[in-house]
Amino acid sequence: MKKLIPNELQGITFLSLVLFLISSYLWSQQAWLAQIKIPNALTIHTGLETATIIIFTSVFIVCWNAFGNLRKRSSLILAVTFLSASTFGFFHAISFQGMPGFLTAVDMHKSLSFWLLSRFLISFTLLGLVLQNRDIDVSDKISTISICLGLFFTLAVTTIIFNYPEVLPTTYLKDSGQTNFKIQCEIILVATNSVTALLFYRQIISTDNLSIEGHLKIKRSLLFFAAVMMAISEIYFSLYRFPDEIFVAIGHGFQLFAALAIYRGMVGINIHAPYSSLIQSTQDLQLAADELRIHKERLTGVIETAMDGILTINDQHEIILANPAAANIFGYAVNDLMGASIDIVIPMRHRHVHSAHVNQFGERGKTKRKMGGSFDDYYVTGLHANGSEFPIEASISSLIENDKRFFTVIFRDISERKAAKEKMAQYHSELTQLSSALQSIREEERKHIARELHDDLGQLLAALRMDLSLLQRDQTMTEKSRLTVSSIDQLLLTSITTLRRIATDLRPRALDEGGLFFALQTLQKEFSQRHGVHCDLIADEEQLILDDERSTAIFRIIQESLTNVARHAKANHVDIHFDRTHDALTFAIQDDGRGIEEGAMNKTRSFGLVGMRERVKAMRGEFQVHSEVGKGTQIQICIPLNSENANSPMSTK
Known part of the structure; x- marks a missing residue:
């Protein structure tokens, strides 16, 4: 779109044109004008x-x-x-x-x-x-x-x-x-x-x-x-x-x-510019005043309609601003709070400490701080008008105006959140206990099934094989029958081997007969033979003398770790290292595989890691996984050994 010519320029252009025409006329009369002398x-x-x-x-x-x-x-x-x-x-x-x-x-x-x-x-x-x-x-x-x-x-x-x-x-x-x-x-x-x-x-x-x-x-x-x-x-x-x-x-x-x-x-x-600037400055000042008024009205509206409580106190700890939400939370009217001491909304036992904290906050020169934000630390407690106490999550900020310090607290009542958190903690504790009980029940069922398979079905298969051996000695048996009996004997041998492997996976007899150290040695050898991955067990037998519950849990953790290595890591070498002190047993499983990608450990289907973490949690231990893509994975576990639990298994042994 073509820009319009300003009116002033149009006037000046017209004047220039008129003067140019006059000049042109005088130019045309220059012969006559040349005769005029001044x-x-x-x-x-x-x-x-x-x-x-x-x-x-x-x-x-x-x-x-x-x-x-x-x-x-x-x-x-x-x-x-x-x-x-x-x-x-x-x-x-x-x-x-x-x-x-x-x-x-x-x-x-x-x-x-x-x-x-x-x-x-x-x-x-x-x-x-x-x-x-x-x-x-x-x-x-x-x-x-x-x-x-x-x-x-x-x-x-x-x-x-x-x-x-x-x-x-x-x-x-x-x-x-x-x-x-x-x-x-x-x-x-x-x-x-x-x-x-x-x-x-x-x-x-x-x-x-x-x-x-x-x-x-x-x-x-x-x-x-x-x-x-x-x-x-x-x-x-x-x-x-x-x-x-x-x-x-x-x-x-x-x-x-x-x-x-x-x-x-x-x-x-x-x-003329200074006068124009003065007029413009006056207009700008008026516009600024209007904007300030609008901003003040908007800010007042925000404070009045805020769902969180807002209190401002002076350096004498007197309330100079309170919004309706704050009055409603404490059960007062706004006018009742204005000019009152902040102590009326603080329990008696906290008033002296609270005043000291506020003064220290102002002296440190900080402008803001969060209070009572942790779920486990409700140290900010409010006092209702009816005398009841309730937890508060709050943030405090300070401002110096005319050499006077003011503190503003923005807070909310978190009674419902605290109750919900306590209920969730109770549910979590019950789920942990249930998980531990299920683990124990599952181990008992595994032990029972493994014993039944090994003692009953295993004995029957062994007896059946002995009978086949006697049958093979019969000289009257035809060659065809002899081949059939030999095939049946081979099938029985395979069945016995499979039965022993299943029973060992359910509950290794080495864990019951030789203890955790002997069971881990057996697991190490079987893992290396089955998957072709070199595995080293670095431990002493004295370090692994534990009660049956902990021995079983540690064996299952290492068993699950080796299973994950075989399935996902594509590793060539695995180290299992134990270290025991008077207070704790620490062990780590380190492989040189491809590692775990970021976010994969938090997948909902990572039941192996979840199971290990739950077993460690049941023993009040710590469970950490460190992994880097291309450089392998390390699982670190620390299990506390108090005197009661640590000495009991040793005495039984």
Whole structure:
């Protein structure tokens, strides 16, 4: 969508067009106008030039002084330019003031040289202003050096022109007036100002009219008008032959329009800026006050409608803020809490300690702290209006305002949560006891089934094999029958082996006959033979003299661990290491397999690890699993051995 042209720019464009049409009409009448001579031309030219010098000096003052030590490169360049232009303009006026009647061609050359230098400075500076895209900060030292250098070169050039005017090409001849060099310079100025005006116009319609160059505010529409007026003025300054022609006055008139536009576009807008800023600041202050009021109302609404209780106390421990939720939790009305001591909501036995804790919290310089957040530590206890006590979860924060410290507590009643937690703990304890009982029952059933299989079914199979052996000795048996009996004997032998393996898996006889150490040795050998994984048992027989319940649990843990290694680890080596002290038995199962991936240990189907963890928990031990993908897994278990449990099995042995 095309950007609309601002109304102010439309007005200035219209004014520029009207003045251009007037200028064009005067241009068409230049033959007639050339005959008009201005009486007292020297006085008129001096007055107009003086007005222009004053305006340019004002521009220099604003660009240099209005912002203290805060300057940008653009404002510094403008300051140096308009200082030099004002200086050259002054010497331009001085030059023709010293030659009544404009009779000296050399003086006119000097005057016009100063004139051209002044106009070239202004024209090319305005062009640079519209072309620049980036600005930088300039220090006060650099600014001072720059203005001094600018003034020095200006005075140096002035001295050269006064003493050696022939350094510059001739600009004026006594009989023929302006030279071709002077007219060509005017043509360059016309072209430069026309390009500047066009660029200002395009910049306004594509961005904004009012912009800021460094710390200097620029109104581009007025600078566009100034560039147009300067272009028109230079046209008329190129037409005259003698200084008393009316073309000079017309050119000075358009030049004065340009100077006023520059003044208004740079100086006027910055002079009025503080007042505009003051008005804007007042409006901003009102908006801030309205926002603060809205914020206060919103905050009050949040506090009033919060479901958690909120209390604020001063350094005297007096309640200065209480929301409805806090009053409801403690069974009071809000007005009853306001101004009261915080002690009315704290049990008597905790009041002294609570006050000391609050004071220490303020002295440490912390701004916030959580209180009573642990399920196992309800040290924050509230006192209801009816005298009953209840647990509270709370957080406290402190704030210093006007050298006074205030404490704010946000809390909630967790009586239901505490009751639910205690009930869950009871359920968990019962489940643990049930799990332990089920383990014991299962071991007893396994022991019974293993005994039945080994003693009864095993004896029957052995007797049956003995009978087959006797039958094989019968000489009257045919060869075919003998082969059949031999096959039956082989099947019986396989059945007996399978029966022994099943019975051993259910309840190894080595555990009952030789103890835990002998059972683990048997398990180690069978594991290595069955799965081809080298397994080392590092333990002493004296370390593993335990009661039957613990021996069975430890055997099952190691059995399950080796089963997991065989199924999942793809390991080549397993170490089982035991270490016993007077108070505890510690053992670890370490493999060099592929490890357990992150999150796999917490899967709901990881019954092997769950079973091991439950067995360890039943013995009040600690169970830890350390695994790294590609580097194996280590299971560490520590089982406490109190005097009662530790000595009992030794005595029985």
